[in-house]
Amino acid sequence: MSIAAALGESVSGDSAPPPRRTAQRAHLVLLGPGLIYLVLFFVVPVGALLATSLYVPVPGGDVGEYQPALHWQNYTDAIAQFWPAILRSFWFAFLATVASLVIGYPLAYAIAVRARGRKLLQGLLLVLVVAPFFTSFILRTIAWKQILADDALVVTLLHWLHLLPADERLTATPFAVVSGLTYNFLPFMVLPIFAALERLDSRLLEAGADLYASPTTTFRTVTWPLSMPGVVAGTLLVFIPAAGDYVNASLLGNNTNTAMVGQVIDARFFKVLDYPTAASLSVVLMVAILLLVGAYIRRSGTEDLL
Amino acid sequence: MTTTASASRADATGSGGAALEIERVTKAFGAFVAVDDLTLTVPSGSFFALLGPSGCGKTTTLRMVAGLEQPSAGTISIGGRDVTGTRAHQRPVNTVFQSYALFPHLTVRENVAFGLKRSRASGIPGRVADGLDLVELGHLADRKPGQLSGGQQQRVALARALVNRPALLLLDEPLGALDLKLRRQMQLELKRIQTEVGLTFVHVTHDQEEAMTMADTVAVMNRGRIEQMGSPAELYELPRTSFVANFLGQSNLVAGTVTERLTKRGLLGVDVRGTRVLVPQARAVRTEGAVLVGARPEKMRLLVGDQAPGRGENVLGPGVVTDVSFMGVSTQYQVEVAGLGTFGVFAQNLLGGATVAVGSTVRLAWAVDFTFGLDGAQARDEGTVDLDDEP
Incomplete structure (x- = not known):
């Protein structure tokens, strides 16, 4: 007799009974507060942003006076003028994401796998990872400005070691901006990867070894794929805010060859009072991030994260 | 194409599996001696059971044979080759784990192919299909382990180990999680498969009935030592220690x-x-x-x-x-x-x-x-x- 027959098929597709009306009402009630919040603080502002992006200046009006219109040229103008900043934003965000992954994965692995079973050590290391959050984001970035300053220890040491040519500096360089981004968003990379690796069953690694996989191969074929949801979540949590960040570029950059789009939007809104351009740049940034992230998630095969 | 890795494995395997020799092996975890000066020979092609209560050292012994633990002293040879000190992935041995340890991110088919891919064997798709047929799971090849019942997962774990034609197949209480009726069926099935493929099986269990039903030779382990070894009938009819007399029946x-x-x-x-x-x-x-x-x-x-x-x-x-x-x-x-x-x-x-x-x-x-x-x-x-x- 076949065992398969004896076992039967346990995984038959039972369809759930149709939801009753009262249950549906309960769902709506539970969703209510969240929906209201999202409409007030997300849908309405985005709508306002979209509208503003098409405004035109009031003829003969003051600086910062605009009237509703459907002036699509705002977009082409904004892109034509600021495309280097847009591209640079994505490039810097990409570099910061890669750097955070390279630094963050081993760190998460050490905490989750190497320190497994030592609760105290794990807790301590995790606290260290999130410790920077206890101080303000801006203060920390200003601190980096001090650390990378021309007359500070790091630059002096690098000059002395001839790792940095004597006429070069660190502050106000793309390197400083990417370093700042990496530093500021690193915990967002470490925590989701830690969560994924923490759940990793060490018996699977033994099974890999038992099936002739060397430790490297076991990492490549078992550990890495199983930590993928953490990696995808981490890269998104770093890339998205990094692409729109303007604090690092403002404080650690030099405004010319390090300007990021967030910085440009900030300047358009608050300094030049050019609301339509700022709004259209915001929309461009949002759409570009959505497209990039969508393509990335599709490629990495982790659609269930969405 | 034959690579050196699969060729040497084939040599070690031969047709009827390889003999296992454990000589004066001791394993201590700190002050606790899990396996104490154990000497044991499993002839090739036999179905050997290590029987004992929890904590008697049987699983530790199995893990040392698999290469997942290294003995504190003594040597382990498989097919006449001393494998002491080599690592798990270098040994011509496969294990059916108690927890099954199936890779959750791979399909049943990919799970079964895992070992063959690592040893760069030829004709992988055919061998995987044969392996799945042997455990009657061909129709579930594209499922993920999470979509299978316990009994089906158990059979995937068995197929994943068997397709590699290991010199030694180690079974670590593989039926422990199944209910009684299914366990009885799987016992007969495992015995049938062992006869069919002719490999050397080393089966660790605390279930004396399971050991007696399936194995040619049973070694009763207690406190890191072997109390008595022999055919099930021999052990039952003529126990040599009070432990064996009481533990077996x-x-x-x-x-x-x-x-x-x-x-x-x-x-x-x-x-x-x-x-x-x-x-x-x-x-x-x-x-x-x-x-x-x-x-x-x-x-x-x-x-x-x-x-x-x-x-x-x-x-x-x-x-x-x-x-x-x-x-x-x-x-x-x-x-x-x-x-x-x-x-x-x-x-x-x-x-x-x-x-x-x-x-x-x-x-x-x-x-x-x-x-x-x-x-x-x-x-x-x-x-x-x-x-x-x-x-």
Whole structure:
């Protein structure tokens, strides 16, 4: 007799009974507060942003006076003028994401796998990872400005070691901006990867070894794929805010060859009072991030994260 | 195409699996000695069971053979090659883990192909299909392990190990998570597969019935040592320690002292609280001093009233029947004999049920030929299965 027959098929597709009306009402009630919040603080502002992006200046009006219109040229103008900043934003965000992954994965692995079973050590290391959050984001970035300053220890040491040519500096360089981004968003990379690796069953690694996989191969074929949801979540949590960040570029950059789009939007809104351009740049940034992230998630095969 | 890796594995495997030799292996975790000076040979092509209670060192032994632990001392050879010190992925051994340890991110097919891919074997798709057919799971090849039932997962784990044609297949309580009925079926199935593929199987279990049903040779382990090794029938009929007598089935053991040797008939006379009991000398571990005299419950019968024992039978008693349990094929009696303790007696229900009532006074009789003698220094209740101990 076949065992398969004896076992039967346990995984038959039972369809759930149709939801009753009262249950549906309960769902709506539970969703209510969240929906209201999202409409007030997300849908309405985005709508306002979209509208503003098409405004035109009031003829003969003051600086910062605009009237509703459907002036699509705002977009082409904004892109034509600021495309280097847009591209640079994505490039810097990409570099910061890669750097955070390279630094963050081993760190998460050490905490989750190497320190497994030592609760105290794990807790301590995790606290260290999130410790920077206890101080303000801006203060920390200003601190980096001090650390990378021309007359500070790091630059002096690098000059002395001839790792940095004597006429070069660190502050106000793309390197400083990417370093700042990496530093500021690193915990967002470490925590989701830690969560994924923490759940990793060490018996699977033994099974890999038992099936002739060397430790490297076991990492490549078992550990890495199983930590993928953490990696995808981490890269998104770093890339998205990094692409729109303007604090690092403002404080650690030099405004010319390090300007990021967030910085440009900030300047358009608050300094030049050019609301339509700022709004259209915001929309461009949002759409570009959505497209990039969508393509990335599709490629990495982790659609269930969405 | 044949690479060196798969070629050497094929050499090690041959047709009937490889022999396993464990020589004077000790494994200590800090002060705790899990495996103590263990020596063991498993002939190639055999179905070998390591039987023992939890914590007896059987799983540690298996893990050392797999290469997942390294022995503190001693050597392990597979197919005549010393593999001590090599790592798990370098050994021609595969394991069916207790937890199955299937890769959750891979399909059933990819799980089964995992080992073959690592050893760069040729004809992987065909071999994977054959492996899945062997465990009758071909139709579920594209499912993920999470979508399978426990029994199906167990068979995927088996196929994943078997397709590699390992020199040695290690089974670490692979049936532990299945319910009783399914477990019985899988036992027969595993036995069939082992006969079919002819590999050497080393099976670790705490289930004595499972070990006896499946294995050619059973080694009973206790406290990091092997108590006794032999065929299931040998171990059952002639246990050499009180642990084996109690752990493998049940035994009635009573303490006594050897008082005479009937050398001509090859028998020992043992005084059990004033009653003379005969033990065949060949079935006794000790031939002098304090001994434990034993007999299996189904070998014993009840003598009622002045019923006389047959020729060549030992008699103990009288005692009082304290419990009668009807079990369908048999009836189990508990008989309390003053000064000697409680005896179990299994009687086949030839007459359709219990023939003796609770409270009756009976004597116990059993054939001298089925009596065994153990070392009197061992505890009578060593190895008695405590149900709370087992997972």
